Amino acid sequence: MLELNTTRQPGGPPPPLPAPTPPGTEQQAEGAGILLQISMLVLAFVLGHVLRRHKIYYLPEASASLLIGLIVGGLANISNKETSIRGWFNFHEEFFFLFLLPPIIFQSGFSLAPKPFFSNFGAIITFALLGTLIASIVTGVLVYLGGLTYLMYRLPLGESLMFGALISATDPVTVLSIFQELGTDMNLYALVFGESVLNDAVAISLYRTMASVRSNDSSGQNLLLVILSFLETFVGSLSSGVGVGFISALLFKYAGLNVENLHNLESCLFVLFPYFSYMLAEGLGLSGIVSILFTGIVMKRYTFSNLSEKSQHFASAFFHLLSSLAEAFVFIYMGFDIAMEQQSWSHIGFIFFSILFIGVARATNVFSCAYLVNLVRPANRQIPMQHQKALWYSGLRGAMAFALALQAVHDLPDGHGQTIFTATTAIVVLTVLLIGGSTGTMLEALKVVGDGHNGRLGDESFVGTDGSTGPSYDEGTSSGSKLQMTLKEFHSTASLTALDRHYLTPFFTSQNDDENPDEATQNSRRITELEGHE
Numbered sequence: 001m002l003e004l005n006t007t008r009q010p011g012g013p014p015p016p017l018p019a020p021t022p023p024g025t026e027q028q029a030e031g032a033g034i035l036l037q038i039s040m041l042v043l044a045f046v047l048g049h050v051l052r053r054h055k056i057y058y059l060p061e062a063s064a065s066l067l068i069g070l071i072v073g074g075l076a077n078i079s080n081k082e083t084s085i086r087g088w089f090n091f092h093e094e095f096f097f098l099f100l101l102p103p104i105i106f107q108s109g110f111s112l113a114p115k116p117f118f119s120n121f122g123a124i125i126t127f128a129l130l131g132t133l134i135a136s137i138v139t140g141v142l143v144y145l146g147g148l149t150y151l152m153y154r155l156p157l158g159e160s161l162m163f164g165a166l167i168s169a170t171d172p173v174t175v176l177s178i179f180q181e182l183g184t185d186m187n188l189y190a191l192v193f194g195e196s197v198l199n200d201a202v203a204i205s206l207y208r209t210m211a212s213v214r215s216n217d218s219s220g221q222n223l224l225l226v227i228l229s230f231l232e233t234f235v236g237s238l239s240s241g242v243g244v245g246f247i248s249a250l251l252f253k254y255a256g257l258n259v260e261n262l263h264n265l266e267s268c269l270f271v272l273f274p275y276f277s278y279m280l281a282e283g284l285g286l287s288g289i290v291s292i293l294f295t296g297i298v299m300k301r302y303t304f305s306n307l308s309e310k311s312q313h314f315a316s317a318f319f320h321l322l323s324s325l326a327e328a329f330v331f332i333y334m335g336f337d338i339a340m341e342q343q344s345w346s347h348i349g350f351i352f353f354s355i356l357f358i359g360v361a362r363a364t365n366v367f368s369c370a371y372l373v374n375l376v377r378p379a380n381r382q383i384p385m386q387h388q389k390a391l392w393y394s395g396l397r398g399a400m401a402f403a404l405a406l407q408a409v410h411d412l413p414d415g416h417g418q419t420i421f422t423a424t425t426a427i428v429v430l431t432v433l434l435i436g437g438s439t440g441t442m443l444e445a446l447k448v449v450g451d452g453h454n455g456r457l458g459d460e461s462f463v464g465t466d467g468s469t470g471p472s473y474d475e476g477t478s479s480g481s482k483l484q485m486t487l488k489e490f491h492s493t494a495s496l497t498a499l500d501r502h503y504l505t506p507f508f509t510s511q512n513d514d515e516n517p518d519e520a521t522q523n524s525r526r527i528t529e530l531e532g533h534e
Helices: 025-053 061-078 082-088 093-110 114-119 121-148 157-167 173-182 186-215 223-254 260-283 288-306 309-340 345-375 385-393 399-411 416-437 439-446 482-493 496-508 519-532
Strands: none
Touching: 025 061, 025 309, 061 309, 061 416, 093 186, 093 260, 093 288, 093 309, 093 399, 114 121, 114 186, 121 157, 121 186, 121 345, 157 186, 157 345, 157 399, 157 416, 173 186, 173 439, 186 223, 186 288, 186 385, 186 399, 223 260, 223 288, 223 496, 260 288, 260 309, 288 496, 309 399, 309 416, 345 385, 345 416, 385 439, 399 416, 416 439
């Protein structure tokens, strides 16, 4: 095979210069690419509005955005413009991680409703931490064993665990939008949303830990050291995010920025803090996604109340806008990339069995964690089987799994990364289109929606499954158990709510607007109700 040698030989003529690019051609191509992206975004938002207005649940907004990307990419493939369109639609995973994912993750934490989240905090932590770890390991081991038995494309154990970690990241944005439309049980919504928010952070930490173990050639490394490495990354990132959030709260409390002529400065500083948190964690070798998530939670709880009313309206609208644009673009690009990229469809068995394995892993995750949570709750506060089935069904794969799969293409050699990327994109398309589109039917079949269902979205109180009023998913107690007595004492004297009310809120905020005037009475009633179970 002959190769073109453009180096100048001694005494020979100079190599030919490349043909000059006509003036303005590059700018014209870039403008056409931007126009194409804006056109698809406009179409996605208009189509999403039409679908919502006509209550068409079998094609959610995320599915519509994905289909738009698939159609445009498919048309480009069958035309002679593939190369030029690919140049217009240039996309890098660095852009994905630095500019698209941060506003999505920050908005997830910033829009978190504190009452349902912290009332379900024990269950959410169980599903997000233990559950994601279980799903990751089960998926990775099954993929590895499937390769050993020649059922599917064979991956080494370390790479199988990396695939298990990245594919365990759930993204139920489609399901949650339908939950809101149909008025689903508030506790179920809090569990699905809370798990997905923390699940992304856990999954990316797990993936980076597995990648680090593999790159250091430490497959025989002690399992305890791997777990400690994961906890170091996760806890360090969490601490970084919470610390930045608290610093921002103190700054806006004492800097006196909430005056009429400083609204622009106030808003600019508020917008910069999330990215400061993200870049700080990345610079320290931690997870920026984990950091910015907890920065969002802390800034909404403490910093937000220190802003002027005008800046509060701006911040809420601005981050919601950024998140909506980023989510729509992510799903459009996923569809576009699936149609345009060279996929490893030769390993169709890997895709098929991966789908089966993640279903098994998701079931192991949900039902085992729900069993553990129900062990420490009285009968009227159990997570019902209908909610467990809804949790299992709502485990869609989306932006985070796709982003990590893009990263895996560079992290893994010999086509393994490309195989994982193809399997991940296929799983994302299947779950978003099929599972997302059938969510409404699933909710109706499980009877977790309807006017007669207790504790629907929009209700102020949580209602137990037996009709009793109270925090139905709060950690309950059962008679005669010393562990339950300890949990009850912790709940009544040193809970997160008490710590927040008596110490954190007065210290970090200049006003107490978030406090419900009847909150003390409600807490007293809840504690009395807990004592009644003894």
